[in-house]
Amino acid sequence: MVADGRPPPAAGRLRPPSLGLLLAEARGIFELNASILLSPLLLRAPRGDGHPVLTLPGFLASDLSMAPMRRYLGELGYAAEAWRMGRNVGGVARLRSQLLDRLAEIHAAASRKVSIVGWSLGGVYARDLALQAPEMVRAVVTLGSPFANDVRATNATRLYEALTGETAEAYPELRAAISGDLPVPTTSIYSRADGVVNWQTCRLRPSDTAENIEIYLASHIGLGVNPAALWAVADRLGQAEGQFKQFDRSGPFAIAYAPPEQAQS
Known part of the structure; x- marks a missing residue:
């Protein structure tokens, strides 16, 4: 047994975050409050070009959880869209066609490529959409999304499997594709202090159009409202279509970001 009373993981397996980190997820409310207090600073982020x-x-979350993100992006000049599919009760394979229909609807209405921001499981969907329809996707940003390595290393795996009837490792070919390189610019934002998802499952393979951004001390439930995460999302979406450069950590929230070497090691 290990220090927190749980058995060690099987060889080659990652462990879910510790009980201490899981209990510390309550700090997410402070991240939301910080974003509200720092809203004048957050609105200095690059302005959007109106793309959806x-x-x-x-x-288990709904569009309500992404309301602060949509409000922020809307204030910056983006056409922020909800998924309009109720509560996310999971099922990566089950929801593929519905998600693709929603993406196509937004793309057709705007006559422009769509950027996708996905939080946790939503980021897994976002990566899959980029694989299915790269001609409709401009960029993908994920927040604490377990798409790589040992995807069972979360504190939500058992509940996910119970509710969906789908094991976390089902559809291995699809999972392998989602964990691989994407045909569009991609950013993965994560935290080693995540109490729900093992941070090592959130890291992509860095390239000229793909990057990891680690945020110090952010919680899983707070990543979507964390001021440093919001700034990073806005900065990444602010790039011109077809262009990509690595995230500049010298902005107003520089202290919150791990250096590139640490974030990608």
Whole structure:
């Protein structure tokens, strides 16, 4: 047994975050309050060009959870869109066609490519949409999304499997594709202090159009409202279509970001 009373993981397996980190998730309310207090500073982020941004909520969450994100992006000049599919009760394979229909609807209405911001499980959906319809997707930003490595290393895995009837490792070919390189610019935002998802499952393979951004001390339930995360999302979406450069950590929330070497090691 290990220090927190749980058995060690099987060889090659990652462990879910500790009980201490899970209990510390309550700090997410402070991250929301910080964003409200720092809203004048957050609104200094690069202005949007009006292109649509589809926001996808995490497991068991609804569009309400992404309302602060949509409001912020709307104030910056984006056409922030909800997923309009009720509560996210999961099922990566089950929801593929519905999500693709929603993406196509937004794309057709705007006659422009759509950026996708997905929180936790919503980020897994976002990556899959980019694989299904790269011609409709401008960029993908994920927040604490477990798409890589040992995707069972979360504190929500058992509940996900019980509610969906789908194991976390079902559809291995689809899972492998989602964890691989995407055909569009991609950013993964995560925190080593995440109490729900093991941060190592959130890291993509860095490239000229893909990057990891680690935020110090952010919680899982607070990532979508954390001021440093919001700034990073806005900065990434503010890039011109077809262009990509690595995130500049010298902005107003510089102290909150791990350096690139640490974030990608």
